[in-house]
Amino acid sequence: MSVSPRRLRAGALALATLAIISTGACSAGGSGGNANGGAAKTLTVNTSFVLKTLDPGRVYEATGLTAVHALYDTLLTLKGSDVSKPVPALAESYEASPDAKTFTFKLRSGVTFSDGSPLTADDVVFSLNRLKNIKGSPAVTVSGLTVSKTDDTTVVVTSDTANPNVPVVLAMPSTGVVNAKVAREHGAKDGADAAQGDTAQQYLDTTSIGSGPYVLKSYDPSSQVVLEANPKYWGTKPQFGRVVLRNMDVQTQKLTMQRAEAAEISLDISGKLLDGLPDTLLTSGVQDTVYFLFLNADPAVSPVAANPTFNQALRAAIDYQGVAALYGKGAAPGAGLVAPAFAGALPAAEESKRDVARAKALLAGAGLANPTVKFTYPAITYKGVDLGTVATKVQGDAAEAGIKLELNPQPLTTFLDEMRSGKSALGFTPQSLNYPVADSLINNMAPGQATALRSGWTLDRADPAVVAAGKKVTETLDLAARAAAMQEWQRLMNASSPYIVLASNSSIVVATADLTGTDYTAAGWQVDLAAVGRK
Known part of the structure; x- marks a missing residue:
């Protein structure tokens, strides 16, 4: 495992692999409209896009991680701002061997992908092997892991070396489980030749094939990404039927939040930039x-x-x-x-x-x-x-x-x-x-x-x-x-x-006062979009 940039934004850098990101202009679309007796049906998220892909096997940048976490479920997850303890997601339970080399996951029943087809252990094995073998930026997190199944509801992950952090790794958005059948039909591969032969990214940038609370409606890496609630979601339904992530430079984010009234979040206002914001806005952050x-x-x-x-x-x-x-x-x-x-x-x-x-x-x-x-x-x-x-x-x-x-x-x-x-x-x-x-x-x-x-x-x-x-x-x-x-x-x-x-x-996450569940998380996805609700 290594240290590398994950939450890079405009002008950001991290030590292992630094990169410059140009800020995007504010784009049209997705303001918090009203419906159902005045309750906002759209959640608007303003952020300076750091976005290359929504392919879970390749996603590594901040904006992509935020969206992919809402589109694809993982075996385990992290709740709210607590990054210390993975909790069940697709796996209803798991066991770790005393030597921290073998981790056995029992899949929960009744989970379906957004097209209604059932999720099985084969999908998990395919997704994790693909992540490892296409050798994209996030592959380093699973490079020492081997994945197999013992039956349709049991997945075993084996580490080459003792690694008690495997459960946390398997909560990361890049380990999101895709519908293996559909993925293969659109060029995805999970074998040793995947780095050269996998051609599914273009498809996965425009169509989500996960079991998460949202599905991808539209993708424009220069302006906005739109998510819609997954009608076949197996878990607790998100309160917002639509989420619009808008590409917006940080100064415009601040101006926007100064006049925002409902159902709006900004992800890049921090430090001295917080000065002058209305006291009514909610802020959440961790060092x-x-x-x-x-x-x-x-x-x-x-x-x-x-x-x-x-x-x-x-x-x-x-x-x-x-x-x-x-x-x-x-x-x-x-x-x-x-x-x-x-x-x-x-x-x-x-x-x-x-x-x-x-x-x-x-x-x-x-x-x-x-x-x-x-x-x-x-x-x-x-x-x-x-x-x-x-x-x-x-x-x-x-x-x-x-x-x-x-x-x-x-x-x-x-x-x-x-x-x-x-x-x-x-x-x-x-x-x-x-x-x-x-x-x-x-x-x-x-x-x-x-x-x-x-x-x-x-x-x-x-x-x-x-x-x-x-x-x-x-x-x-x-x-x-x-x-x-x-x-x-x-x-x-x-x-x-x-x-x-x-x-x-x-x-810091800055949010309008009508929202709940806007806790910033250091897990990588910044804020859990599906957890955001109305007071």
Whole structure:
């Protein structure tokens, strides 16, 4: 498993694979009309589209995940804002083997696809094998899994290695179950040749073949996506018969919500952008994003940045409370690499603290007089905050301790190229998880892993205690103990890793006051459209 972008929006980036997204214009359609005695029949969702496909086997971006979660059921799911405990969905129950390698799911009876045909274990096996074998962006989450059935209502998922997170993985929208018969008729394949032979995406971008509470009515990735309630849905019927997702830049979203009266949601207004909104609007959010500096541990790139004492001096120089204030509502000073939304986060009491006197003493003791490092960051705005403003704040903090940071703003693509090449002496980025399991960070940010190597952090440059702590996390099968192990790993990372966590920030759902069930979730789909109702 790896860390990768999942909730990217306009100008967003994540550490593993960053991408620039252009904001779309506000488009016509789908306002909350009135029917049935004044009750709105249409729910309008405003968001800056990050949308490439509605094919569940390929979906990876924010807008697609929101829609696919409403179109396709998964074996398990996550309810509301709680991402800690998967609950039954297509599977009425499941059992995990003591070694966390075998997971047996009992399918509930009476589930049908939107065309009325019954859902069976064959559909589940086909869907998960297709996800794995077409090798799209989300395939990494199931790369070590094997799927089979023992009968028409029992599915067995086997992991190559002990992995207690399999139930969470199987709640992700990319594991949504498709009607295998219809999918095959339109070019879908689930075998070893699926990466080359599967041609179903175009069909699945225009027609949904799931068992979810909604079906796809229309799809325009540049303007809007329309969903309609599935009349054959096996579960609790959604209150809204129609959902319209509109492509809208964040400033227009704010203006729209300032005058919205009923049945409207916006997904991209956060931080300082929340200022000035009417008090009558509902907001829901959790801190699911961390922002951190990364220093290069390779002396050939920067002998100053690679110096462990300079690392600790810079940590001590930063005003974490002041940095967090730049992000506005829902932000907090940094503690560890795990955002507070996820199990394993460090408690707020362990937030980093500033100590300029210590920073100066460390530099003096190491003979580092007026150390200078080039500080590279992408010149973008993310979640309403100009990253240049944060970089300038860090520069000023460091200067008070005698550290000179030379600001080097870059276009996003240039920043990405330099970061991937491992040539950035000091950089700055936000990060979110591709699924809500914090220990996936071990596979990417621990010494010797892909992201760490971009900062020159090889195993031979790492404290052996950090390596041992990461290994303990992956070997711990009890989830509570695993979370505790993650906390200890972060404490050791704070002591010697090339990452300096500045702050954590919240993603926010803004909704009109007449709505219920608009809880933001860090599970990937942002808000459960089928759970939204009227008061």
